[in-house]
Structure formats: structure tokens, C-alpha cells
Amino acid sequence: MEGPIERIGAVVRAGQRQPISAAVAWDRLVFVSGQVPMTPAGPAAPDIAGQTHATLDAIERILRDAGCTLEDVVKTTVWLTDAADYPAFNAAYAERFPADQAPARSTVIAGLIAPVKVEIEAVAVRPAA
Amino acid sequence: MEGPIERIGAVVRAGQRQPISAAVAWDRLVFVSGQVPMTPAGPAAPDIAGQTHATLDAIERILRDAGCTLEDVVKTTVWLTDAADYPAFNAAYAERFPADQAPARSTVIAGLIAPVKVEIEAVAVRPAA
Amino acid sequence: MEGPIERIGAVVRAGQRQPISAAVAWDRLVFVSGQVPMTPAGPAAPDIAGQTHATLDAIERILRDAGCTLEDVVKTTVWLTDAADYPAFNAAYAERFPADQAPARSTVIAGLIAPVKVEIEAVAVRPAA
Numbered sequence: 001m002e003g004p005i006e007r008i009g010a011v012v013r014a015g016q017r018q019p020i021s022a023a024v025a026w027d028r029l030v031f032v033s034g035q036v037p038m039t040p041a042g043p044a045a046p047d048i049a050g051q052t053h054a055t056l057d058a059i060e061r062i063l064r065d066a067g068c069t070l071e072d073v074v075k076t077t078v079w080l081t082d083a084a085d086y087p088a089f090n091a092a093y094a095e096r097f098p099a100d101q102a103p104a105r106s107t108v109i110a111g112l113i114a115p116v117k118v119e120i121e122a123v124a125v126r127p128a129a
Numbered sequence: 130m131e132g133p134i135e136r137i138g139a140v141v142r143a144g145q146r147q148p149i150s151a152a153v154a155w156d157r158l159v160f161v162s163g164q165v166p167m168t169p170a171g172p173a174a175p176d177i178a179g180q181t182h183a184t185l186d187a188i189e190r191i192l193r194d195a196g197c198t199l200e201d202v203v204k205t206t207v208w209l210t211d212a213a214d215y216p217a218f219n220a221a222y223a224e225r226f227p228a229d230q231a232p233a234r235s236t237v238i239a240g241l242i243a244p245v246k247v248e249i250e251a252v253a254v255r256p257a258a
Numbered sequence: 259m260e261g262p263i264e265r266i267g268a269v270v271r272a273g274q275r276q277p278i279s280a281a282v283a284w285d286r287l288v289f290v291s292g293q294v295p296m297t298p299a300g301p302a303a304p305d306i307a308g309q310t311h312a313t314l315d316a317i318e319r320i321l322r323d324a325g326c327t328l329e330d331v332v333k334t335t336v337w338l339t340d341a342a343d344y345p346a347f348n349a350a351y352a353e354r355f356p357a358d359q360a361p362a363r364s365t366v367i368a369g370l371i372a373p374v375k376v377e378i379e380a381v382a383v384r385p386a387a
Contacts, residue, residue, distance in 0.1 A: 005332060005383055007359065019352035019360040024332040026286075026383045028155075031333040034364030074134060074153040075160040077250075079366050086242050094148035101136065102148040106163030106250045108208050109240025111367025113344050121335075121364045125134055125155045157284075203263060203282040204289040206379075215371050223277035230265065231277040235292030235379045237337050238369025254263055254284045 003027050008065050022062045028128060030066045034079070034121040035059050036114045048085040048117050052092035055120045068126035070096060075123040078107040085117055132156050137194050151191045157257060159195045163208070163250040164188050165243045177214040177246050181221035184249045197255035199225055204252040207236040214246055261285050266323050280320045286386060288324045292337070292379040293317050294372045306343040306375050310350035313378045326384035328354060333381040336365040343375055 009022025011033070023032045037044040037054035044054035060070055080089060086107070097103060103122070112119050138151025140162070152161045166173040166183035173183035189199055209218060215236070226232060232251070241248050267280025269291070281290045295302040295312035302312035318328055338347055344365070355361060361380070370377050 005330070010357065017357040019348065019355045019357050020363045021360050022362070024362045026332060031362040031381065033333075033362040034366070072134070074155060077364070079364075083240060083242055090148065097148045099139070099146040099148050102150050104151070104153045104160040104162040104250075105149045106206070106208075106248065107242055108163070108248060109242070111341060113341055113365055113367070119364065119366060121362075123160065201263070203284060212369060212371055219277065226277045228268070228275040228277050231279050233280070233282045233289040233291040233379075234278045235335070235337075235377065236371055237292070237377060238371070252289065 009062055023066050025066050025126065028125050030063065030068060030072075030124040030126055032059055032062050032122040032124065034077075034119045035062070036112065036116045036119045038114045038116060043116050048088045049092040051116055051118050052089050053096070055118055056093070056096045059120060059122050063122075063124055066124070066126055067129075068124050071101060072124040072126055073097070073103045073122045074125050075104045077121045078105060079110040079112060079119045080107065081109070081112055081117050083109050089118060138191055152195050154195050154255070157254050159192065159197060159201075159253040159255055161188055161191050161251040161253065163206075163248045164191070165241065165245045165248045167243045167245060172245050177209075177217045178221040180245055180247050181218050182225070184247055185222070185225045188249060188251050192251075192253055195253070195255060196258075197253050200230060201253040201255055202226070202232045202251045203254050204233045206250050207234060208239040208241060208248045209236065210238070210241055210246050212238050218247060267320055281324050283324050283384070286383050288321065288326060288330075288382040288384055290317055290320050290380040290382065292335075292377045293320070294370065294374045294377045296372045296374060301374050306338075306346045307350040309374055309376050310347050311354070313376055314351070314354045317378060317380050321380075321382055324382070324384055325387075326382050329359060330382040330384055331355070331361045331380045332383050333362045335379045336363060337368040337370060337377045338365065339367065339370055339375050341367050347376060
């Protein structure tokens with residue numbers, strides 16, 4: 001594979017630039033940082049369904065900046081804070097990733113830094129330039 | 130790198146197709162979803178050694194569908210629910226991955242969705258077509 | 259992409275070779291195993307800042323064996339044992355990864371096998387041979 005490493009999207013929190021790129025792309029591979037459903041005012045939604053959609057919205061925006069869409073995602077890692085949220089998470093996720101075009105996925109329970117219920121990272125393969 | 134994204138293996142739970150591909154391949158890279166040692170009747174084994182082997186068996190089957198074997202695995206991520214299981218997990222894992230051909234690996238403690246002790250995901254590089 | 263899988267660096271603990279390669283490279287991609295700030299005598303530092311630097315030192319050494327540096331890292335995954343350590347972790351991490359050259363990153367809270375506060379894994383894209 002060819003070409004330079006491309007860093008996409010500054011991450012700013014509380015007015016401070018973070019040591020994180022929203023995504024890094026190289027050739028057709030795009031690595032998207034773990035996204036959480038946070039807004040400057042707090043969680044983007046109270047429930048796991050709304051938080052899942054907000055997280056995937058954030059990933060979608062970053063992928064667009066990298067030249068691709070959710071259809072190009074090949075792998076996600078999902079961290080939930082509460083296993084009881086799994087069914088509603090999975091239903092919301094399924095609205096964004098049809099079963100016959102779904103990425104590979106791992107889903108585990110962990111603590112998160114932000115006061116939210118879900119974090120999702122993604123690897124995508126964007127179309128050839 | 131060239132070629133289309135290839136989605137390998139539907140995931141069905143409780144009769145319902147899930148928004149997950151067992152693996153997604155692109156060019157020589159294969160991303161395998163986190164596998165757990167579950168059968169329709171419950172955990173595949175009561176102990177961590179048996180559960181580790183059942184998990185690696187599942188990965189091996191998926192890799193075969195993608196055109197490769199455990200020898201082609203370059204990275205695994207392992208989630209254990211109990212750090213006390215680590216020595217027995219590691220011994221079983223070593224039976225499948227000889228030290229001089231072992232993947233890179235990260236192993237951490239997390240909660241899992243299924244009532245099992247271990248989940249493993251893998252990235253492989255399959256032979257050139 | 260071309261070429262063989264290259265396994266870099268044996269991992270030895272308590273005198274025993276582990277079923278882990280410190281890194282595995284293929285073509286320009288380098289997958290570095292989760293590193294922890296452990297020495298034979300125990301944790302490399304008492305505090306999270308020192309532990310973060312020791313962990314990134316370990317990754318830097320492995321990347322050097324693979325033919326690259328921290329500047330070539332495209333993605334990290336960070337596991338902290340305590341969310342309260344996040345600010346000091348992030349400050350130390352920022353000393354090693356300038357914001358405008360930072361990898362994509364996911365940071366979550368998990369238990370670790372070793373008695374330390376942080377584990378970090380990395381994916382790098384090394385310069386063309």
C-alpha cells in the first residue's frame with residue numbers, strides 16, 4: 001500500500017485540543033477513534049437507543065471527512081457500561097447496519113471516561129481514490 | 130490494496146439474524162468478530178481451558194471460510210471476566226499459538242454479554258489469492 | 259499488499275516464553291501487543307504519569323525493532339484501571355503525541371492482568387521499505 005498517513009479531524013474538549021485525531025487514514029484504511037454521545041451540554045440523549053444513534057452519527061461525520069460512509073465500515077468495537085442495555089443498543093445499531101452488510105463487531109462491558117452508556121470505534125475501508 | 134469488501138458468515142442468535150458479520154475481509158486482511166464459547170444450549174465448557182479452546186475453534190472455522198488458518202492471525206484481543214482465569218487461559222491459548230508463531234495480543238478484564246469467561250477477536254492476513 | 263508476516267520480539271515473563279509476539283508486521287502495517295509498565299521488580303513507576311511514559315517507552319522500543327517510531331502510530335487503544343487517572347494519563351500521553359500528529363485513540367476503563375494502572379496497544383504504518 002502506498003501513500004502518507006492522513007490525520008483527520010482535531011478533537012477539542014473544554015476548549016483544549018486533545019492528543020487525538022478523530023480518524024487516521026492510510027491508503028484505503030481508516031481508523032476512527034472511539035466516539036461517545038457527548039455534546040458540550042452533556043449526553044446527547046438520556047437512553048441507550050438515542051446514545052447509540054448519536055455515536056453512529058459522529059462516526060458517520062468523521063467517515064465523510066475521510067471520504068466514505070458507514071457502508072464502508074469493516075469492524076467496530078463497542079463498549080457498553082451496562083449489559084442490560086445490550087438489546088436496545090443492538091436494535092438501534094441494526095437500524096444503521098443492515099445484517100447483510102454489517103461489519104465484524106466485538107461488544108464488551110467496560111467503564112467509560114465520559115458519563116455515557118456507549119462508546120464505539122470503527123475501522124473502515126474507503127473507496128479507492 | 131485492491132478489491133471489494135467481503136462479508137463472511139451470518140450471525141444468528143435465538144433465531145434472529147444479527148447486525149454482525151462473523152468476519153469481514155478486504156484484500157489479504159481479515160477482521161474476525163469477537164467470538165464467545167456459547168452453544169444454543171449454553172456455555173461450551175464449564176472451565177476456562179475448555180472455553181478458550183471452543184472460542185479458538187470458532188475463530189478457526191471463520192478463518193477457514195475466509196481462506197486461512199490460525200497461523201495467519203497477526204493480532205488478537207482477549208477479554209477475560211476474571212483475572213484469576215489468566216494462567217489457565219494462557220496455557221490453553223499457548224496450545225493453539227506456538228510462542229514462535231504467536232500473534233500480537235492484548236488481554237484485559239471486562240464484562241461480557243454472554244454468560245461466559247472469555248471473548249477473543251482476531252485480525253488475520255490471509256495468503257495472497 | 260505483499261510479503262510475509264513478520265513476528266517481532268519474544269515476550270518472556272517469569273523466565274517463560276509467552277504465546278505472544280511483541281509485534282507482528284505485514285507490509286507497512288505493524289500491530290503492537292498491549293504494553294504495560296512492568297519491570298521484573300514490579301511497576302515501573304508509582305503514578306499514572308510515570309506508568310504512561312514507561313508504557314510508551316516500551317511501545318517505542320518495539321516500534322524501533324519494526325523499523326518505525328511513535329510518529330508512525332495511527333491508532334492506540336488505552337485501558338485505564340481508574341477513570342480518576344484520566345487527566346494525568348492524558349497529559350503524559352500528550353507529551354509523546356503532539357495534537358497535530360496524534361493517532362486515533364479509544365480509552366476505556368478495564369481491569370488489567372498486571373498490577374498497573376494502564377495498558378496501551380498500538381497500530382503503526384511504517385515507512386515503505
